[in-house]
Amino acid sequence: MPLSGRRLKRDRKLSDKAKKPRLVVDAAEPLxxxxxxxxxxEEVRHPVREPGPRRAxxxxxxxxxxxxxxxxxxxxxxFLRGIVQLVLVVAVLAASxxxxxxxxxxxxxxxxxxxxxxxxxxxxxTVALGDTRPSFSVFGGTVANESVxxxxxxSGEIASVxxxxxxxxxxxxxxxxxxxxxxxxxxxxxxxxxxxxxxxASLAEREASISAQETAxxxxxxxxxxxxxxxxxxxxxRQRGNTTQQGLEERQLIVSQRxxxxxxxxxxxxxxxxRAEQQRAVNDRLAxxxxxxxxxxxxxELKAPFDGVVVSETAGIGRKVSASDVVVQLYREGSVEAxxxxxxxxxxxxxxxxxxVVGRPVEVTWTVGGAAVTYQGEIDRIGAEVLADRxxxxxxxRITEENPKVTLRPGAFVEVTxxxxxxxxxxxxPETALYGGNSVFVVxxxxxxxxxxxxxxxxxxxxxxxxxxxxxEEVMTTQIADARDGLKVAAPGEHMRAAPAQGMGxxx
Numbered sequence: 001m002p003l004s005g006r007r008l009k010r011d012r013k014l015s016d017k018a019k020k021p022r023l024v025v026d027a028a029e030p031l032x033x034x035x036x037x038x039x040x041x042e043e044v045r046h047p048v049r050e051p052g053p054r055r056a057x058x059x060x061x062x063x064x065x066x067x068x069x070x071x072x073x074x075x076x077x078x079f080l081r082g083i084v085q086l087v088l089v090v091a092v093l094a095a096s097x098x099x100x101x102x103x104x105x106x107x108x109x110x111x112x113x114x115x116x117x118x119x120x121x122x123x124x125x126t127v128a129l130g131d132t133r134p135s136f137s138v139f140g141g142t143v144a145n146e147s148v149x150x151x152x153x154x155s156g157e158i159a160s161v162x163x164x165x166x167x168x169x170x171x172x173x174x175x176x177x178x179x180x181x182x183x184x185x186x187x188x189x190x191x192x193x194x195x196x197x198x199x200x201a202s203l204a205e206r207e208a209s210i211s212a213q214e215t216a217x218x219x220x221x222x223x224x225x226x227x228x229x230x231x232x233x234x235x236x237x238r239q240r241g242n243t244t245q246q247g248l249e250e251r252q253l254i255v256s257q258r259x260x261x262x263x264x265x266x267x268x269x270x271x272x273x274x275r276a277e278q279q280r281a282v283n284d285r286l287a288x289x290x291x292x293x294x295x296x297x298x299x300x301e302l303k304a305p306f307d308g309v310v311v312s313e314t315a316g317i318g319r320k321v322s323a324s325d326v327v328v329q330l331y332r333e334g335s336v337e338a339x340x341x342x343x344x345x346x347x348x349x350x351x352x353x354x355x356x357v358v359g360r361p362v363e364v365t366w367t368v369g370g371a372a373v374t375y376q377g378e379i380d381r382i383g384a385e386v387l388a389d390r391x392x393x394x395x396x397x398r399i400t401e402e403n404p405k406v407t408l409r410p411g412a413f414v415e416v417t418x419x420x421x422x423x424x425x426x427x428x429x430p431e432t433a434l435y436g437g438n439s440v441f442v443v444x445x446x447x448x449x450x451x452x453x454x455x456x457x458x459x460x461x462x463x464x465x466x467x468x469x470x471x472x473e474e475v476m477t478t479q480i481a482d483a484r485d486g487l488k489v490a491a492p493g494e495h496m497r498a499a500p501a502q503g504m505g506x507x508x
Contacts, residue, residue, distance in 0.1 A: 132423045171307070210269065213344070364376075438455065
């Protein structure tokens with residue numbers, strides 16, 4: 001309950017007590033209790049005098065805790081008392097403020113110092129023209145230009161594995177890395193060779209038969225010729241009557257028999273020649289089988305095709321492999337190159353430069369454990385297509401440095417620094433001289449003057465200005481938070497009261 005409410009309740013109780021009459025009676029008179037009835041209230045007994053002689057009326061004596069009349073009047077109006085207190089507080093505050101103002105106004109004035117212009121201490125650089133070639137850096141990765149997966153060409157159980165067949169180890173060209181059990185394949189070669197020798201013998205037999213048939217045919221033709229000559233003489237003798245007709249016919253029969261023999265010999269010779277040709281076909285087929293068996297036997301050995309580094313291997317003695325299972329993965333040593341992407345604008349600048357793109361020297365940096373390892377290289381080729389989803393062109397740079405301290409491996413994250421286009425008669429300034437991305441401040445008569453410029457390129461902490469400045473002008477290279485035209489500036493040590501400039505980025 002608020003304080004004013006408690007006070008009001010207390011004052012009301014005191015007022016009610018004051019309204020109740022207090023009777024004073026003589027102590028000699030006996031008192032008795034007589035009930036008094038009051039409508040709407042309970043029965044109350046009050047002491048009354050006993051019948052006796054009448055005395056003067058009793059005088060009402062105030063109680064010690066009964067407030068006097070002025071107190072009752074003041075406690076009867078608590079609202080007025082609050083107003084009085086508020087007025088007193090306001091009066092005290094007003095008097096305090098008036099006194100403070102009076103003391104402030106009556107304070108003696110200190111002697112004023114003359115206002116001085118603030119001077120900023122800055123660094124400056126004199127404009128000079130010259131040929132400059134900035135460079136830009138992009139990030140990419142390393143890939144192996146030449147890699148191979150050695151697959152099992154025949155199926156079987158791996159019988160042996162080279163000790164060098166471990167990921168990261170170097171292997172030599174022609175080195176046997178793993179061997180598949182060659183027993184079955186060696187037997188196939190033996191069988192193929194036996195079949196081949198048998199076929200060669202059959203062919204030799206056919207060729208000998210052909211030779212015999214050719215000899216028989218030759219003899220049959222000679223006999224036919226002799227029979228024809230004999231028949232011709234018999235016909236001459238018959239005309240002269242020196243022989244009989246029977247003798248002539250016998251000679252004609254002999255010629256016919258000799259001609260039939262020649263024809264039979266010719267037919268036999270053709271048959272033998274056909275059989276020999278069939279045998280040659282069989283021999284060719286068996287020769288291919290032999291070559292296949294020999295190749296399968298040779299394929300049981302997996303050999304390194306070049307000097308390289310083992311990327312991964314799945315070989316193990318006793319492991320069964322099938323044809324075309326990957327056993328070893330290698331990449332050629334020294335074939336690692338950097339693959340990176342340049343933006344369309346960067347690629348356009350490289351194309352417009354007289355040095356072109358392919359063959360441009362680059363610097364590849366690989367950060368290993370906080371230490372940067374740098375490799376010299378050159379752009380080897382341009383990607384086959386423009387990467388529209390990445391907004392650039394893919395380039396490949398091969399490492400030209402021989403015997404580097406740390407061998408570059410595929411999969412490394414590298415930074416490639418590429419020399420940019422050559423800018424002739426350009427101006428190189430620190431990037432801290434640039435304000436708002438397109439203006440600088442020159443110093444004229446000790447004051448700053450804003451000068452719009454054309455920024456051709458960024459080169460690390462420097463910028464290349466193409467136009468907007470003249471040789472010999474002094475450009476401010478310090479960043480000032482409130483840089484604007486007309487500010488007074490000075491070089492370090494020129495003005496004792498110069499205020500130091502505060503770096504705030506590129507300003508406005």
